Amino acid sequence: MNYVLPFFSLSMFTIVGVLLILSTGSEASIGVNYGTLANNLPPPQQVAEFLLHSTVINRIRLFDTDPQILQAFANTGIAVTVTVPNDQIPHLTNLSSAKQWISDHIQPHFPSTNIIRILVGNEVISTADHLLIRTLIPAMQSLHTALVSASLHRRIQISTPHSLGTLTNSTPPSSAKFRRGYDAQVLKPLLSFLRSTSSPFVVNPYPFFGYSIETLDFALFRPNPGLFDQHTKLLYTNMLDAQLDSVYSAMDKLGFSDVEIVIGEIGWPSEGDIDQIGVDVDTAAEFNKNLIARVDSGTGTPLMPNRTFETYIFALFNENLKSGPTSERNFGIFRSDLTPIYDIGILRPTFRSSDPVYNPRSPVRGSSSKRWCVTKAGAETVALQRNIDYVCGLGLDCRPINEGGLCYLPNTVKAHSKYAMNLYYQTMEKHEFDCDFDNTGEITTIDPSYGNCEYQAN
Template sequence: MELRNPILRHFRLLLLISGYFYVSLTLVASIGINYGQIANNLPSPENVVPLVKSIGATKVKLYDADPQVLRAFANTGVEFIVGLGNEYLEKMQDADSAKSWVKSNVQAFLPATKITCITVGNEILALNDSSLTDNLLPAMQSLHGALVTLGLDKQVTVTTAHSLAILETSYPPSAGAFRQDLVPCVTQILNFLSKTGSPFLINAYPFFAYKANPKQVPLDFVLFQSATGVVDPATKLHYDNMLFAQIDAAYSALASLGFKKLPVHISETGWPSKGDDDEVGATPENARKYNGNLMKVFSQKKGTPMRPNGGDLNIYVFALFNENMKPGPTSERNYGLFKPDGTPAYSLGITGYNIVSNTTTAGPPSTSISGPPPPTPPAPTSSSTGYLSISLSPEKPHNHFCTLFIPCLALIMNLLFRH
């Protein structure tokens, strides 16, 4: 039994009456929101469409090419990025396989569903897996070649998402640089992105820096509430929040390799509303401040100090729903702006704002809220079987993002706040 329209109308009415969101008719910024499905209590994609539309979403990013989602959003005007899992990289080097995949997962849904980009793998370079790294660019090139053959390369680009762990230096932002061991590979990928007009995607979570070192990382700085902030000693640019400093470090790293004008999109960022005892800062109030302030900043089309016009910067907030089947610590299941029944997880207190959407479709098939839940599937063990876990419990050392990024950020912030 599917979720019926009266309940959907309740969702929309609740949003409007409670004042959690007020949706304007004009898109004011390219802000994204992850819509994940690693849960057994979410509405079907068909029933999510009105909820996504009710909050002004105009863009969706998938980590696969779930046909149910793509069909559900047909003729809605919502733009889609579809994804290819890490486990398919080797196979996609074959031109026929790449063409077949594009025909089945992209061309078949055009033009009703507006697919604009394919992401190949997730945070592969930070995995330090040579087989995946060696297969990444060839897979990207093969998929682009398939798009060219099918006459779709002018409307669909190809890229991949990176962890900030691929940066060797991120403080000060003007000194941002890629890891030396990754420079040859990164340079080849950047050449590909530049030639094909594709964006550079990176995932950034100031929450991890605060969680790792709450005594030395000012909470106001990571929540966009810093009155004093910090100044880059080289450029004299002022930073009143950590996310902008992270983004500008990525810009500097790109510029150091000769790609100063390459567009950068933040494919994941967010804050959990609940966590374990050792997950400092994971509260509804901090989640409200981080996501609410982030959206307010970008609703003003405010770029970073290094690129103040903000014209090419898209940011995707994590996530649309809390997802009850995600593995790892409690925070993993509490990044959503909404509970599974469509009610807000906390108030954002935003008016006049349109939210853009970043969707993840990995995990169990979507089910209706009123129907019986499906059997619990095995928990994903890597980004290849679902989108990468945002944080890591001690029992799951597979997550490269946290093991590499948090210690690095702790050191950086030690340096940063001594100035």
């Protein structure tokens, strides 16, 4: 995120703002940017468990490749996007360096950590650094070749985020195009690379940094007069739709309307400087709630109808070490104790706001004599999958962990294995060896049930 970057105007509406993967379909996934410029954040392992068990968030974006965080998300199934810092880009044009980078930062964690994408730099074009711009695409190509060498290119995408300052003439959205000097020389070969590798185009826009008093309702998805595009005869009722269609129009003019769009960050701060209008907890909650509702609606945009949007909200936590205005440090949706700053509907029903970390329903239900079989921390995914195959292969009732079942979510090997192992343990004589599973299981007195997912206990 860089609030000082140039924006493009859309008549009286300045367009800026979301990580989204645009795709056809009916279900959107909620992701979050996990920034770490703070000195009061909880340990990564605690964050991973919280996201997995207490929220519906199923993907995160990191701004580096912090090994502690990557390890914390191992065996959770949560999709992870990592980032190559800008200053490393020139170095990675060398293939041997790119292979070493993949070997050092990706392979030690994959596939136990579900790394799905590598972002090379952040808003490189907007830096106006000619060395970075010149080496950006060669570095992306080298990293992709390194992934091919490691047989990871079908599992991990390569892309790079851009600010919407790369656009011009975006009033109305149908007239948007990329800035001269960058369109043919940089963005066309970049889009060609993305198409050839089935990777998305990533943008980092922010309605917050482009709104005015007059356009606040337009930015917040509130009722407003809207913006009418005379060329397409389409009406835009919110800033997000106009942003996305402006990006789409610019890509279409270069012949790349088929490349998926990923929007890197979107959010609204809950606190700002005293002279800022529309910066408070209620407005931040309103914006993110309306954003999720819009994304989940499946209506898409005027130029891209019937699309759902995989959305990465900025950000997971407030970051008290960031510089700049007050708002820069207050984009978080959770406090450092993992309680929500405001509720936007992403918490699971079992989460209790008084609890900093998810705590399954334990002694409240049943007596202390009850026992459950669960997975041991650190158990390998391959071993846990064997447990599922074994238990369900015996003909025991595994329907709750099948798609659509009450215990299907979270859809991870660890969660499904825990249910299956307990099912076997309860069905057998409940001896300790019935929960051994080659040393991947352990007995607990804490009920692992959650929501409508009931773990059997005889």
